[in-house]
Amino acid sequence: MTQPTAFSAAGDTTAPEWWRSAVIYQIYPRSFADANGDGVGDLAGIASRMDALENLGVDAVWLSPFMRSPQKDAGYDVTDYMSVDPLFGTIDDFDAMLASAHQRGIKVIVDLVPNHSSDTHEWFIEALAAAPGSPERGRYLFRDGKGENGELPPNNWESVFGGPAWTRTTNPDGTPGEWFLHLFDSTQPDFDWTNPEVREMFRGVLRFWLDRGVDGFRVDVAHGMIKAEGLPDYTPNPGGGSMGGDDFEVPYWGQEGVHEIYRDWHKVLAEYEGDRVLAAEAWINPLSKMAKWVRPDEMHQAFNFPYLETAWDAQALRPVIDESLEAFGAVGAPATWVLSNHDVVRHASRLALTAENPQGHGIGPKSPGQPMREVGLQRARAASAFMLALPGGAYMYQGEELGLPEVINLPDEARQDPTWFRTNGERYGRDGCRVPLPWEPGTTAYGFNTTGEAWLPQPDDWDDYSRAAQQGVAGSTLTMYTTALELRKRLDLGLGSVTWVEDLPDTVIGFRNGDVIVLGNTATTDWEIPAELAELPVLLASTTIAGNILPGDATIWLQA
Template identity: 60%
Template sequence: MNTNTTPQEAARSTPGWWTEAVIYQIYPRSFADSDGDGIGDLPGITARLDHLAELGVDAVWLSPFYPSPQADAGYDVADYRDVEPLFGKLSDADRLIAEAKSRGLRTIVDLVPNHTSSAHVWFQAALAAAPGSAERQRYVFRDGLGPAGDEPPNDWQSVFGGPAWTRVTESDGRPGQWYLHLFDTAQPDLNWDNPEVRAEFLDVLRFWLDRGVDGFRVDVAHGLVKQADLANWEEPQEILSGQEVDKPRPPMWDQDGVHEIYREWRRVLDSYDGERILVAEAWVEPAERLARYVRPDEMHQAFNFEFLLAAWTAPAQYAVVTRSLEATEAVGAPTTWVLSNHDVVRHASRLGLPIGTPRPNGIGADDPQPDAALGLRRARAATLLMLALPGSAYLYQGEELGLPEHTTLADEVRQDPTYHRTGGAQRGRDGCRVPIPWEADAPSYGFGPTDASWLPQPTSWAEYALDRQRGVPGSTYELYRTALRLRREHQLGRGTLRWLESPDEVLAFANGPLTVLTNFGATPLPLPAGAELLHTSAPLDTDGHLPTDTTAWLHTP
């Protein structure tokens, strides 16, 4: 008998909890406010954990709650080992983790290793130190170009708009070196060639693992290592590193050196009990490049943004699902599906735009407005399609209520640095970050005990409140609850997809005992004879056929 097994075979034979988990993203500012200041906090989250247990998710992912000047809503971290006073205290984080665990929920926290806040003690020390000093070696400082050094070291642009370099004033008052910030000026990039940086984050991992967290979602996981020569890049600067296979990768994204970092992190996590995980936020295409992040000795999951970006057509969905499953299967990893998060227009609005519309970075009042009814109909269908796929899935807070994007925010209340750094050309991400509604008739729709809300909530959101949907057949909330229950009962996350013959505008596949149909076409689709209808994203028509933009889960004999 041959007892030799490959890592891929071992991974298949002993699937970890993450391989089929449904994980719920909480954006702490906007989930629940316990003290009435208009900003969500950790005690507020703890008080609402029963909602997540009732919904049926397996784990929660918390966006950053660390001390921060909040230049980028907490993704500018000043201290990786404490809690921002806006959100509570370190003891509140401990209690949240424990209370989640008591409800069978695992906790994943955000880790932001590409950059720190400019308020971090390291960066303040770098500003006070001389060029070439050990303090500056923790970041990416370079001399400028030109006779006076007054031109940036290269042509890189910030993802948020404008140049990716800022010149500092040296301690003697003269213009000095430049530092790299792929995002905001308040987010200087770390130098991951520096052993001190690597050692620091290993210690940060252990700090939170010792406090009981079950894993880390790693922000900008594809950006830590830059091409050594910092070569110019004349293409548009976007966080997505997708390139055709035979084209060079951008020098700031998806460099091969990131993988050794994650192998070292994985060894740390594997030294703890309880199956702790690493999740890559890696905007990487094609799928084969993304799969490198989830090889057996690296990360456990990587968000499938190619799926999020795919057009709402049967061919596009078929292509992205097939490509994704093949790529992750090749390395023995699960595919991790996602439709919305804190960085993109909510899919209930995004799918209400005409098919083929480039993905907008926010929507303003004077922009073309989504068709709200169409968007929600397609969003419900897309969600049932996603939750029927094998692998893991992520939900973004409020999508279980069918929340749309807030598309009419007044410009003066916008806080996303993208909006300000592009002079308003990009509306930014505030519209998907508005505090969510819990109770239709309560102040701030139950977000907090007062009317205060750090971003204004639309008056139309009363109809989306949880108390208007709980127990109401056909509501989006009940759609999600039923889907999550059936997904678990039928073990769809650990299943295997098999494509079925179908008309051109229909996507059809089997997963375990279920047949899944999504009708993208205008013609209603007859259901297979003898099939038992288990769940559907919208009612069948009067003839018992599946209407357009609808997904059905069937049990066939």
């Protein structure tokens, strides 16, 4: 019933570095835990909840941006790359949080945003004050406009957040000036990475945080930074995601020049002891092209967005897993697996949507194909149990271990995502996956803080989702995750390989990894497990199992 697969997901494991098999937990700092009660999570809050992460069993945490920023895009608009925004605390708070994690054997990865800065960065302020063609403007992408008087943007590129990717400046005398490029919000001007000054500045940023002891960097928009020469016009594929992923050439995504940057960064990390990691946020198709980001002298991991975007469907899952194993294994890198993050609809809701929902659009009360909460949770638990048995690296997004759904009914006036404003409410954006976490039931702000303040309003029915309500409770989502992570580590699944179980129905997918056989039923109907498998001991199940029946939307781990 089995057939070998050519590659293990961990790549070259002669001396496996920690990141080859790690479970990495994404912390969105403003929504994790709030120590000072101002309604926004902070570094002290993270430190205060580190025991929960140790008990969960994760190997590392990745912190979304906490550097100084005006917070126009939740910290992805950086003013100072070598400081902590007062919203989240101080550099001493960061050091204390880092020490707290390291004391528990948890690595810390920080988010780095190199494609663009905030428009309040001192370099951009200097650029606006300087003349066209000046060295100050040369750090960013300023261009003359088209048209008789330069009244048209330099090209037709669109912002990821909607609207044009260019904004025109005003000269000191009040006349219209040059245009500057911003692939995201107009408050996030793109750096010109052909400029040596930009490259040297970021080497300094890397060393600043490495000197403090961080274990690596998640690189935001790692497929950006380099733009095609001449900045040619480009019309995106209407069915593509806003962050790229088209199978054909895009002049501002996936340009070959980015690889030179990461070879340089790889050398910087190699100056430091320990296995420091570069993880790429690169929305690139196909996977064989994404694997370029993790060649031996470049980055170490790349988020597997094709896997994230795959439906809970046996016939769709197997080819993307095979492609991942082959593409990443061919360059000696680990495959990675991920189902949720701060930019996508939480998979406890996304897997139950019945209408198209392009990445970044979000869902709200008027979105088509509204998910059914019970179905979504059932599928999410099954998909998570399946994913966590795969070899390689696995990423979790805070709250998924609680089964949190997307928050759909946020009041319009509470929304803060730039996507909502730049599309005049046409797209809801990403606020629904960023609502502060519930820690304790029946308490102020569910224990997020003691004041009841929250930068995004929490639903009034989250008591049962809270961590305290699920801790140690048989059958809870938290217990399932904790058990899965313990088994994954004890049985060394992260450094294993995939051997497919054959002769299964089209709606069932199964594989063997070491001494574990994993079966996932992606149908909505029950499936009778074959006798030779049904007699094996059950290690983990995403739902209640009775006899030899695997319910629809369920995953089971069997002791081989």
